[in-house]
Amino acid sequence: MARRWVGLWVAVGGTMACGPSFQTMYENDARFEHCYALEEGTATMQQKSDCWGDWTRNHTYGQTRDRVEYARNRSEALLAVPDRPTDEAMMQAAPGETKSGDTAAAPTPTNAFAPPPKMDSRDGGSVVSTWITDAAVAPAPTIRPPGADCVDECTAAWNMCRQTCGLKCEGCDKNSKSCVSNCMSK
Numbered sequence: 001m002a003r004r005w006v007g008l009w010v011a012v013g014g015t016m017a018c019g020p021s022f023q024t025m026y027e028n029d030a031r032f033e034h035c036y037a038l039e040e041g042t043a044t045m046q047q048k049s050d051c052w053g054d055w056t057r058n059h060t061y062g063q064t065r066d067r068v069e070y071a072r073n074r075s076e077a078l079l080a081v082p083d084r085p086t087d088e089a090m091m092q093a094a095p096g097e098t099k100s101g102d103t104a105a106a107p108t109p110t111n112a113f114a115p116p117p118k119m120d121s122r123d124g125g126s127v128v129s130t131w132i133t134d135a136a137v138a139p140a141p142t143i144r145p146p147g148a149d150c151v152d153e154c155t156a157a158w159n160m161c162r163q164t165c166g167l168k169c170e171g172c173d174k175n176s177k178s179c180v181s182n183c184m185s186k
Contacts, residue, residue: 028059032067035074049078150183 035051043051052075060068154176161172 025062028055028061028063031055031059032063032071035071039074045078045081049075052078147183147186150186151180154179154183 032055035048035055038048038051052071056068056071056075060071157179158172158176161175162169165172
């Protein structure tokens with residue numbers, strides 16, 4: 001009985017350990033909202049850029065692609081404004097804008113009640129995780145039980161018989177049963 005409980009706790013603990021924790025998700029979301037709130041306030045462009053850059057480097061785990069791309073674009077656009085103080089650079093630094101030629105993973109969020117977009121499969125601010133390889137997700141070879149090939153032949157013979165028997169198909173069923181029985185006795 002005790003082993004069952006230990007197994008249950010290991011299984012529950014193992015499933016809860018996969019993926020980002022609630023605390024991590026909360027902190028990452030809160031930091032994103034903090035940076036987003038700076039856009040509405042009186043913060044300088046350097047403060048906004050530093051906030052987005054920090055979020056991109058440290059808080060992207062488990063975040064959606066649109067958030068990661070939005071933060072990257074905002075950080076880059078805000079950093080470029082002092083180097084090119086033109087109207088074009090200022091327009092690119094406006095919230096929701098991207099560099100020309102870039103396509104966003106998803107449009108800028110406009111509705112708080114819309115379902116979230118798909119999540120990125122990697123941490124957007126760090127090196128790609130390699131713990132899952134192609135070999136880990138390759139399909140397992142199909143293993144068939146003993147006598148399966150013989151039973152397949154019986155099934156094919158039964159199907160052929162049923163197509164030609166008309167109204168008297170009891171013989172097909174009888175032959176099939178004996179065929180399968182022979183397969184299982186081998």
